[in-house]
């Protein structure tokens with residue numbers, strides 16, 4: 459039995475399914491997805507339905523998942539009463555600038571029970587997760603905490619905005635005794651040498667695992683039992699250099 463982490467699937471269901479085959483994922487393994495199943499890629503809603511059908515797949519909240527949750531009620535109402543949806547500036551920023559259109563489109567096409575399944579699932583998704591594997595402590599959080607925080611910071615007191623939206627530096631981890639695992643900032647943004655790879659900080663232990671799949675780079679996966687890395691090439695064109 460092994461424990462795996464991935465992040466920032468962003469609708470990349472083909473790459474996700476292929477990765478499950480690469481790691482030979484079974485019902486005896488556990489998978490933690492560190493946020494951002496929604497938006498940008500081709501199949502965000504089928505990915506959610508797949509994840510919530512697997513009791514051994516666990517989602518941690520990402521800013522894009524939180525965006526969908528925020529609008530679930532309004533979208534369900536829109537299905538019931540077409541034309542009722544108020545397109546706030548925040549909603550438009552989500553669907554136009556941040557790839558939310560495809561998520562909204564697929565969500566509106568679902569039967570009502572599946573809309574509620576996704577909504578009630580997302581309501582229970584945590585902002586962060588501690589794990590202990592082979593005596594080693596891990597903190598899984600979508601965007602992470604930068605070094606303005608310190609080893610005494612109780613993460614429960616840190617705002618959702620910080621945990622979901624910050625872009626932290628490669629070396630940022632305020633906790634010397636905890637290996638932090640984050641997504642959110644694709645690793646190619648830390649420098650060409652990190653493109654398509656999981657990036658590690660050299661100080662307090664941190665792994666950045668969003669390898670930029672939906673931007674045409676790679677899907678990365680880390681096995682926490684032995685820190686083995688797995689990769690799968692993206693089927694998407696490169697949209698950011």
Ligand SMILES: [Mn+2]
Nearest residue numbers: 494520521642
């Ligand atoms: Mn994100």
